[in-house]
Amino acid sequence: MITWMRRNLFRSITDTILTVISASILGYVIFQVFQFVFVTGRWEIIQVNLKILLVGRFPEELMFLVGFSILATCFSIASLASGMNRPLDQPPTLAGKLWELFQRFGLIIATSAFLIVLAGDLDAVLFGAYVVLSIFAGRLFGTARRTTLLRRLPGWLWLSINATLPLVLIFLTMGQAALEEWGGFLINFYLAVVSIALSFPLGVMLALGRRSTLPLLRWLSTAYIELIRGAPLFVLLLLAGVALEFFIPASIAPDAIFRAVTVFTLFTAAYLAEVIRGGLQSIPKGQAEAGKALGLSTFRITFLITLPQALRNVIPAQIGQFISLFKDTTLAGVALSVFDLLNVGTAITKQDDYLGQGLIYESLAFVGLLFWVGSYVMSRESQRIEKKLGVGIR
Amino acid sequence: MSNEVFKDASKMSGGRESDDAIIVIEGVYKRFKDFEALKNINMQVGRKEVVVVIGPSGSGKSTLIRCINRLEAHDDGHILVDGTALTTDIRNIQEIRKETGMVFQNFNLFPHLTVLTNVAIGPRRVRGLSKSASEELAMELLTRVKIPEQADKFPAQLSGGQQQRVALARALAMTPKVMLFDEPTSALDPEMINEVLDAMKELAQDGMTMIVVTHEMGFAREVADRVVFMDKGEIVEVGTPTEIFDNPKEERTKKFLSQIL
Numbered sequence: 001m002i003t004w005m006r007r008n009l010f011r012s013i014t015d016t017i018l019t020v021i022s023a024s025i026l027g028y029v030i031f032q033v034f035q036f037v038f039v040t041g042r043w044e045i046i047q048v049n050l051k052i053l054l055v056g057r058f059p060e061e062l063m064f065l066v067g068f069s070i071l072a073t074c075f076s077i078a079s080l081a082s083g084m085n086r087p088l089d090q091p092p093t094l095a096g097k098l099w100e101l102f103q104r105f106g107l108i109i110a111t112s113a114f115l116i117v118l119a120g121d122l123d124a125v126l127f128g129a130y131v132v133l134s135i136f137a138g139r140l141f142g143t144a145r146r147t148t149l150l151r152r153l154p155g156w157l158w159l160s161i162n163a164t165l166p167l168v169l170i171f172l173t174m175g176q177a178a179l180e181e182w183g184g185f186l187i188n189f190y191l192a193v194v195s196i197a198l199s200f201p202l203g204v205m206l207a208l209g210r211r212s213t214l215p216l217l218r219w220l221s222t223a224y225i226e227l228i229r230g231a232p233l234f235v236l237l238l239l240a241g242v243a244l245e246f247f248i249p250a251s252i253a254p255d256a257i258f259r260a261v262t263v264f265t266l267f268t269a270a271y272l273a274e275v276i277r278g279g280l281q282s283i284p285k286g287q288a289e290a291g292k293a294l295g296l297s298t299f300r301i302t303f304l305i306t307l308p309q310a311l312r313n314v315i316p317a318q319i320g321q322f323i324s325l326f327k328d329t330t331l332a333g334v335a336l337s338v339f340d341l342l343n344v345g346t347a348i349t350k351q352d353d354y355l356g357q358g359l360i361y362e363s364l365a366f367v368g369l370l371f372w373v374g375s376y377v378m379s380r381e382s383q384r385i386e387k388k389l390g391v392g393i394r
Numbered sequence: 395m396s397n398e399v400f401k402d403a404s405k406m407s408g409g410r411e412s413d414d415a416i417i418v419i420e421g422v423y424k425r426f427k428d429f430e431a432l433k434n435i436n437m438q439v440g441r442k443e444v445v446v447v448i449g450p451s452g453s454g455k456s457t458l459i460r461c462i463n464r465l466e467a468h469d470d471g472h473i474l475v476d477g478t479a480l481t482t483d484i485r486n487i488q489e490i491r492k493e494t495g496m497v498f499q500n501f502n503l504f505p506h507l508t509v510l511t512n513v514a515i516g517p518r519r520v521r522g523l524s525k526s527a528s529e530e531l532a533m534e535l536l537t538r539v540k541i542p543e544q545a546d547k548f549p550a551q552l553s554g555g556q557q558q559r560v561a562l563a564r565a566l567a568m569t570p571k572v573m574l575f576d577e578p579t580s581a582l583d584p585e586m587i588n589e590v591l592d593a594m595k596e597l598a599q600d601g602m603t604m605i606v607v608t609h610e611m612g613f614a615r616e617v618a619d620r621v622v623f624m625d626k627g628e629i630v631e632v633g634t635p636t637e638i639f640d641n642p643k644e645e646r647t648k649k650f651l652s653q654i655l
Contacts, residue, residue, distance in 0.1 A: 152525075289465050289504035294516040294568060295491035304519065309506050
């Protein structure tokens, strides 16, 4: 320890000075944060408004739908992820497994526990248990795919089953409650999940379109990608808010959530397309040639040989795109006046009980925490999937 | 196995089609921009014949066999494989690709699929075999190239020689009538060359029609029915291994052989 410090922190006079300065800055910041979190912070504003922060004024009797849609999402993600396992050279030890689980889910569990404690009621605890159950069920379902009769299911059907399940429930939920009634983190969550699920196939199609030998298809894809990438997301969202009224009477115009989903999907797809195109370009020509030599059709070469490898090679960039989409959902709140987490977060500081008390810090810290946890988990999972799929092994 | 008629016919420029020829190449040209990779190629390959193509690098050997399964499109002339003419018609191309197997210099195995799936993918997706039938066939072929125990591994976990044998099994899984080899041992470490050559020899003994582009002169001498020497996009000389190696007639052949032997 001492030698390590001497070598890494106090090797020379400049090192020592730098160490002392950065250590004091770090210490000061940590002290301030600690004080804010545990001493001066007034977290009752979060506790009192927890439900509205998470789901808005969502009708109590329809809450079960929200629950089901979240459970279905957990189930699908778990089942898809377990399908990606590849045989390891060594079976992991129990301790290793636990450590891996802790690394993967520790943060989520801690955050959920924190929320449950804040909520302080039995339903929250029960729901947490259901989430864990649905993840395990998803894993079982995923494993069953490789070991039972489900093996006969073609890959695309398997993927659609898993993607459709949560999407249908989410759309059902969105259709049941009036837009004014729901909000909070639920909006950000739904926007992100739906837009990710829809933008991925669109992005793949655009990437393939841009590499197509058919000129019309290639030009259309290129034009679309360049047009969308040239426009700021915020402008597109504002446009979706106002421009539609020029063409469609307000009475039948789709509501703000629908518009937001459309913009996020179209926007993310354009970026994804470029990422995936990069992945396709990284696949050596010999792969397609080997497919041709076997007599495989162009369609099969793409979907069995080149595309799977391309997608695997660009997992980090794809997840990066999804992470920024997740965070950008807050823009929908500002541009389309959707009552999302950020809007709720600022609105609760204007309640009579808290008005003018500067509680915006507490509120924004909570909003930031939720987004950070979500993004960090996605980023970790991307690294894990990358490792599982053996990127870099050639 | 050897076929005297063909050895003679092939020497004539503009060789004629025969019932017994499985591959007929007539007056074929191939240009890459300003560069002429193939100039007026004429040759026929008989059933069960093993033809080894040799020549300096850049002489058009690889281009020639890549034209046979349309990985390159020839510009002039005709190519017939088992009676089917290679044209721009995609159905003909697919038909010919089903009948010809190819082994590449760099293996070109599919890295995201297991060894077994690599071999099974052709019969399953092109011939339409069931999953279990295609895997059974794949296992049989892996046994034939002597690596059944590697079936569940991924290509990257295998040595170069093993990978090339998987590639051989993958091509054979389509039960092709002709096998094309594009420098199959050039990317291998010396100690692995023989295991691949042995597998190829066995294949030749089983009566497979083979066109082999290679620098392995020992293999050519031992296995070839005919050796074709190419230089600068032309067929310079054709003959039995003894004729070519021991008694070359053309100046360019002599020069090439003196450089490598």
